[in-house]
Amino acid sequence: MNDNSRPMQRAIELARRGEGLVEPNPMVGCVLVRNGNVVGEGWHQRFGGAHAEIEALATAGAAAHGATAFVTLEPCAHQGQTPPCTEALIAAHVARVVVGCRDPNPVVDGRGIGALRAAGIAVELFESDGEAAALIAPFTKLMNRGRPWVIAKWAMTLDGKLAAASGDSRWISGEESRAVVHRLRGRMDAIVVGRGTAEHDDPLLTARPVGARTPTRIVLDSQAVLSLDSQLVRTASEAPVLLAAAANAPESRCHALREAGVEVWQAAPTALSASDRWLSLLDELGRRRMTNVLVEGGAKVLGALLDAHEIDEVHAFIAPRFVGGAGPSPLAGEGLPTMAQALSLVDRCVESLGEDLYVHGRLKSE
Ligand code: AOF
Numbered sequence: 001m002n003d004n005s006r007p008m009q010r011a012i013e014l015a016r017r018g019e020g021l022v023e024p025n026p027m028v029g030c031v032l033v034r035n036g037n038v039v040g041e042g043w044h045q046r047f048g049g050a051h052a053e054i055e056a057l058a059t060a061g062a063a064a065h066g067a068t069a070f071v072t073l074e075p076c077a078h079q080g081q082t083p084p085c086t087e088a089l090i091a092a093h094v095a096r097v098v099v100g101c102r103d104p105n106p107v108v109d110g111r112g113i114g115a116l117r118a119a120g121i122a123v124e125l126f127e128s129d130g131e132a133a134a135l136i137a138p139f140t141k142l143m144n145r146g147r148p149w150v151i152a153k154w155a156m157t158l159d160g161k162l163a164a165a166s167g168d169s170r171w172i173s174g175e176e177s178r179a180v181v182h183r184l185r186g187r188m189d190a191i192v193v194g195r196g197t198a199e200h201d202d203p204l205l206t207a208r209p210v211g212a213r214t215p216t217r218i219v220l221d222s223q224a225v226l227s228l229d230s231q232l233v234r235t236a237s238e239a240p241v242l243l244a245a246a247a248n249a250p251e252s253r254c255h256a257l258r259e260a261g262v263e264v265w266q267a268a269p270t271a272l273s274a275s276d277r278w279l280s281l282l283d284e285l286g287r288r289r290m291t292n293v294l295v296e297g298g299a300k301v302l303g304a305l306l307d308a309h310e311i312d313e314v315h316a317f318i319a320p321r322f323v324g325g326a327g328p329s330p331l332a333g334e335g336l337p338t339m340a341q342a343l344s345l346v347d348r349c350v351e352s353l354g355e356d357l358y359v360h361g362r363l364k365s366e
Pocket residue numbers: 025026027028029043044048049050051052053073074075076079080081082085103105108
């Protein structure tokens with residue numbers, strides 16, 4: 001572990017406190033160290049609020065003079081909702097800045113580092129592809145590809161079934177697992193299910209207890225058949241519901257759902273397959289600056305997402321039970337033709353939650 005690791009680790013820890021509160025901004029943390037002592041700490045606390053560096057400088061006061069600033073993200077050099085952090089760091093006379101990763105936002109993208117160096121401040125890039133970059137992967141995807149970070153979630157039996165052959169699926173995972181799902185939901189911009197799941201489970205798709213954000217509840221329903229009596233439609237005034245339909249969905253159904261308070265969005269006429277409609281929807285959610293989206297199934301929706309190469313992260317809850325038979329497995333769709341092409345989960349984490357196993361991680365990007 002080099003001298004920079006500990007304060008950078010702390011800065012990352014601080015940054016995480018903004019999770020769910022700062023999006024579509026990135027999570028950012030900052031630690032100021034002088035003569036081996038931490039003299040200031042801060043993090044970006046909410047969207048539109050002060051940046052991490054400003055918070056840290058405020059706690060340090062005059063002690064920032066001659067200090068090293070460890071920032072998880074390259075300091076901004078632009079006037080946004082707040083003034084440039086580079087100017088504040090220069091004015092506070094910090095001696096050195098260690099940057100966790102470069103800011104992929106095109107209005108920053110190296111300009112922050114350049115401005116600091118031009119002012120005579122030593123700047124070091126900590127690690128170009130490490131934990132600080134992983135921390136802002138959803139922000140980076142939104143910046144570079146205009147699409148939100150997509151998290152696939154499922155609960156299955158140990159023999160890989162989402163339901164028994166009869167369709168019964170209540171419940172597979174235990175209470176502890178379901179509590180984790182509700183915590184995940186509470187920091188999402190949207191929660192997506194397919195029409196089958198919406199019909200069969202009649203879910204609310206809210207976070208209980210409520211989290212930092214109120215996710216938009218999205219149903220993939222190409223022909224707009226979702227029942228007006230469903231819990232989703234009946235609660236449309238309490239939390240937004242968006243129905244993603246195909247361009248050829250019957251106008252009368254779209255109209256009825258709109259009347260009931262549902263936003264009906266239709267994919268481009270050229271989006272003919274389920275995977276194409278997924279891409280079209282992700283582009284739309286990106287235009288709305290949604291950063292994190294949780295996809296809760298079922299198998300067709302998750303499979304089409306896999307085929308579209310848009311799963312970024314997986315959260316699988318595995319119950320120690322077997323049902324056998326012809327129930328669905330988590331990912332339908334075309335799938336990959338050979339084991340050699342199988343996707344791998346990286347940054348893996350395996351936990352026990354009550355009786356369940358909880359496996360989560362990211363998909364290796366090509
Ligand atoms: C930093 N420190 O803590 C954050 C940064 O809309 P604004 O003014 O808040 O600016 C948002 C942009 O600034 C965001 O897209 C990203 O490029 C950068 N975020 N920069 O120096 C911070 N949150």
